[in-house]
Amino acid sequence: MSRIRTEEEKQVARRMTREKQKEDWLQQQEEKRSGHERYMKEAVKQAKKAAALGEVPIGCVIVQEGKIIGRGYNRRNTDKSTLAHAEIAAIRRASRAVGDWRLEDCALYVTLEPCQMCAGAIIQARIPEVFIGCMNPKAGCAGSVYNLLEEPAFNHQAHVFRGLLEEECSQLMKGFFKDLRLRTGRESQEMAKTERRRETAKTEGRQETES
Amino acid sequence: MSRIRTEEEKQVARRMTREKQKEDWLQQQEEKRSGHERYMKEAVKQAKKAAALGEVPIGCVIVQEGKIIGRGYNRRNTDKSTLAHAEIAAIRRASRAVGDWRLEDCALYVTLEPCQMCAGAIIQARIPEVFIGCMNPKAGCAGSVYNLLEEPAFNHQAHVFRGLLEEECSQLMKGFFKDLRLRTGRESQEMAKTERRRETAKTEGRQETES
Numbered sequence: 001m002s003r004i005r006t007e008e009e010k011q012v013a014r015r016m017t018r019e020k021q022k023e024d025w026l027q028q029q030e031e032k033r034s035g036h037e038r039y040m041k042e043a044v045k046q047a048k049k050a051a052a053l054g055e056v057p058i059g060c061v062i063v064q065e066g067k068i069i070g071r072g073y074n075r076r077n078t079d080k081s082t083l084a085h086a087e088i089a090a091i092r093r094a095s096r097a098v099g100d101w102r103l104e105d106c107a108l109y110v111t112l113e114p115c116q117m118c119a120g121a122i123i124q125a126r127i128p129e130v131f132i133g134c135m136n137p138k139a140g141c142a143g144s145v146y147n148l149l150e151e152p153a154f155n156h157q158a159h160v161f162r163g164l165l166e167e168e169c170s171q172l173m174k175g176f177f178k179d180l181r182l183r184t185g186r187e188s189q190e191m192a193k194t195e196r197r198r199e200t201a202k203t204e205g206r207q208e209t210e211s
Numbered sequence: 212m213s214r215i216r217t218e219e220e221k222q223v224a225r226r227m228t229r230e231k232q233k234e235d236w237l238q239q240q241e242e243k244r245s246g247h248e249r250y251m252k253e254a255v256k257q258a259k260k261a262a263a264l265g266e267v268p269i270g271c272v273i274v275q276e277g278k279i280i281g282r283g284y285n286r287r288n289t290d291k292s293t294l295a296h297a298e299i300a301a302i303r304r305a306s307r308a309v310g311d312w313r314l315e316d317c318a319l320y321v322t323l324e325p326c327q328m329c330a331g332a333i334i335q336a337r338i339p340e341v342f343i344g345c346m347n348p349k350a351g352c353a354g355s356v357y358n359l360l361e362e363p364a365f366n367h368q369a370h371v372f373r374g375l376l377e378e379e380c381s382q383l384m385k386g387f388f389k390d391l392r393l394r395t396g397r398e399s400q401e402m403a404k405t406e407r408r409r410e411t412a413k414t415e416g417r418q419e420t421e422s
Contacts, residue, residue: 082312082336083294083303092294101293116359117335120328120352125293141331145364146357148327153356 018152025159029131033164036109036131039063040165043109043133046073046086047172053078057172060086060110062094062103062127069106070094086110087118091125103127111169113140113162119148123156131161133169229363236370240342244375247320247342250274251376254320254344257284257297258383264289268383271297271321273305273314273338280317281305297321298329302336314338322380324351324373330359334367342372344380 005013029036039061046059050073062070072089076082087110094103107129108122114132119141122130135144142149142160149158216224240247250272257270261284273281283300287293298321305314318340319333325343330352333341341360343353352359353371360369 076312080310080312081303081306082314082332083299083306084312085335088294092292095292095294099291101287101291101295103293115331115335116365117328117331120326120331121293124296124326124328139366145362146359148357151356154327155350 022150022159026161029159029161036161036164039068039107039109040111040131040133040169042068042071043086043111044165044168044172046071047111047169050074050086051172051176057176058086058110058112060090060108062090062106062108064094064098064103064106069097082117085115085118087114088121091121091127095125101125107131109164111165111172112136113142113144114149115139116141116146116148119146122158123148123151123154126156128158129161130158131164133164134166134173135162233361233370237372240370240372247372247375250279250318250320251322251342251344251380253279253282254297254322255376255379255383257282258322258380261285261297262383262387268387269297269321269323271301271319273301273317273319275305275309275314275317280308293328296326296329298325299332302332302338306336312336318342320375322376322383323347324353324355325360326350327352327357327359330357333369334359334362334365337367339369340372341369342375344375345377345384346373 042061043059046061047057048059050059051057053075055074055077058074060070060072061068070090070093072086072091072093074086075084075089078084087108090108091103094106095101098106101124103125104127106127108127109131110118111133113134113136114122114130115136116139130142130149132142135142137144139145141147143162148154149160151157253272254270257272258268259270261270262268264286266285266288269285271281271283272279281301281304283297283302283304285297286295286300289295298319301319302314305317306312309317312335314336315338317338319338320342321329322344324345324347325333325341326347327350341353346353346355348355350356354360354373359365360371362368
């Protein structure tokens with residue numbers, strides 16, 4: 001006869017079940033990696049649209065039964081709106097497509113680890129599967145600073161697959177910030193040159209006046 | 212001569228400075244409570260609009276230099292969108308009003324503690340001051356489950372004032388859920404009655420056929 005388990009033992013058992021489910025799920029997705037990569041490539045396409053606008057290149061797609069039902073890319077500066085993140089735009093479109101705020105049978109693909117707002121929106125929309133390109137160690141909320149997607153205290157948890165087309169997604173970000181630094185560097189050089197020219201002109205003007 | 216401080220000592224000092232600033236800020240807001248209550252009453256008005264639609268009554272306003280520049284109320288089921296939370300709607304309108312995604316000189320008033328998505332949006336929009344009516348112990352992310360608004364790991368932290376018109380905001384929620392229970396109760400009673408009638412009719416029909 002089995003003895004009655006304590007609450008603590010039950011908690012441990014629940015956690016172990018969760019861990020096991022997570023591992024099994026990851027294993028299954030690993031086997032279907034090439035299929036998932038196809039969707040992440042679509043997210044990368046979206047990210048490139050952001051880059052073309054001079055925005056941080058982040059892209060997202062939402063898939064239901066093999067069909068993309070929502071796309072989005074970062075337009076924060078262009079739209080002058082905090083809500084113009086890639087994931088929020090994709091969630092808005094997907095909700096419109098299915099006619100429900102619950103996206104319970106959908107998978108979300110995003111090139112960069114979501115921020116606190118987007119991770120929150122994913123949980124609020126009850127999206128069950130999230131595929132991430134590269135991580136964002138300083139601000140990401142799907143495992144870096146926080147892990148809002150797999151938090152047992154919330155009423156919904158997502159399965160999370162990290163590092164899908166990681167190299168491509170990471171290069172996209174690195175390339176963008178390298179260009180930005182070069183551009184900013186060139187701009188400050190130009191500014192310094194103009195400043196020097198102005199100073200020289202001033203000095204020469206003074207010398208002419210003095211002579 | 213003062214000795215060089217260790218990193219740990221510096222951290223402690225920084226935390227203490229933060230705590231002191233927080234206390235001072237709370238003290239100042241306490242003195243201006245009646246002014247803040249005026250804005251919270253506007254948020255309550257918004258919440259009542261949600262209740263009128265049969266939605267969970269949550270309302271929000273955003274104030275800049277004494278002027279309300281964004282209003283919002285929960286329309287999640289009506290709009291069939293996760294993004295139709297009160298705070299998100301108010302942030303969208305406020306951003307449009309100021310023409311910037313940064314709401315750096317604004318204060319946000321909300322009747323219920325924000326969820327993970329809305330707390331995230333507040334941080335992303337860099338709103339510096341947040342006034343909360345009542346707390347949401349099971350799902351709130353401004354001190355209950357998480358405290359995303361005052362997290363030192365993020366690049367922005369808000370000052371948070373809790374319990375503004377708490378009783379009124381709390382009663383709004385309690386009233387809504389009481390009505391909902393009554394309604395659901397009445398509906399199930401109605402359903403049970405109909406079922407009983409159907410059963411009786413069937414039995415009587417059988418008896419008539421048998422006799």
